């Protein structure tokens with residue numbers, strides 16, 4: 564019996580999060596045994612170059628010696644107490660400054676972060692509806708598992724069984740990079756919209772960069788209608804630059820959600836915002852929110868160490884940019900040379916390679932036209948070359964600082980061979 568067969572006997576689908584089953588690309592998942600630097604070594608002792616980076620958190624690569632040594636010391640200090648700790652104050656101060664906002668509440672996952680931020684926005688505004696964008700993912704809380712139905716932008720369909728229709732009736736779906744869809748929705752739901760939530764650079768439909776005019780218009784329409792603008796930066800915070808990508812976009816949201824990198828590889832999430840909003844949270848205000856392991860001192864110490872490394876070493880972001888730029892140029896040259904139809908999208912250290920004949924990629928409608936068969940062929944060719952690309956067309960390639968130029972050059976060479984194989 565293979566490990567995957569055994570896994571399927573005891574775990575639904577053999578995995579604890581669906582994308583790990585490799586269902587979108589066929590074949591068996593890789594069972595990771597350990598990671599070091601840019602490599603993941605699997606249970607067969609094969610080493611793979613890692614471009615998944617645990618979906619973003621492992622920005623420094625795996626098994627960094629200085630972090631392992633520190634973690635051992637933190638273990639001895641105790642894991643969790645059900646009491647406040649000094650490191651929670653330190654990380655809250657650090658993150659408030661990094662996001663240039665007032666207050667922070669820590670939770671255990673990105674799902675909890677967005678769920679709680681939305682509850683808070685509703686509690687603050689005393690309004691019930693929220694706007695989310697097709698193709699953006701904000702975790703798996705009921706009210707956010709929604710796609711737009713055919714025909715009308717505001718007619719909703721749950722993306723999962725078990726989500727009652729009345730739970731999603733207040734989630735309004737608009738199109739990414741399409742301000743007219745937002746204007747129309749707000750007009751139809753005047754005075755009822757509490758929040759607009761979005762990925763400021765979309766990563767969960769593959770990488771789709773945002774139009775600056777669109778995000779500016781979202782800020783304006785939010786201000787005009789008393790709507791809380793929430794940037795879900797669970798992926799983007801500290802990945803694209805130190806802190807929030809909002810400074811680069813020139814638009815400041817009212818609230819930020821974050822996770823992934825902030826936990827240094829441990830489970831974490833959090834949300835931050837202006838004092839007048841955040842003070843509506845329990846125990847100060849009427850919006851209830853809690854967590855037995857929220858702000859766990861062990862995780863806060865691990866996370867703060869990673870954040871401090873990122874703050875003190877801006878050259879890390881320069882290297883990530885260099886690797887991503889090399890990959891983008893290399894992939895584009897290979898596409899030209901082989902004539903395979905595909906499109907590279909990139910924003911700093913996250914990128915996607917969409918197979919298909921595209922004029923532009925700006926929305927979920929665009930990415931939906933991708934050629935999934937070619938992506939599967941591509942993924943499996945790269946996997947055989949011991950390069951781990953995301954096991955779905957609709958996920959991002961994430962760079963880590965543990966990569967180097969020779970690994971990037973090897974990846975570009977294998978990418979060309981993969982494209983030639985697809986062309987055959």
Ligand code: PLP
Nearest residue numbers: 672673674700701702795797798
């Ligand atoms: N928000 C975004 C933008 C994400 O990418 C994710 C997860 O990938 C989440 C929220 C949910 O985070 P978690 O998986 O930690 O619950």
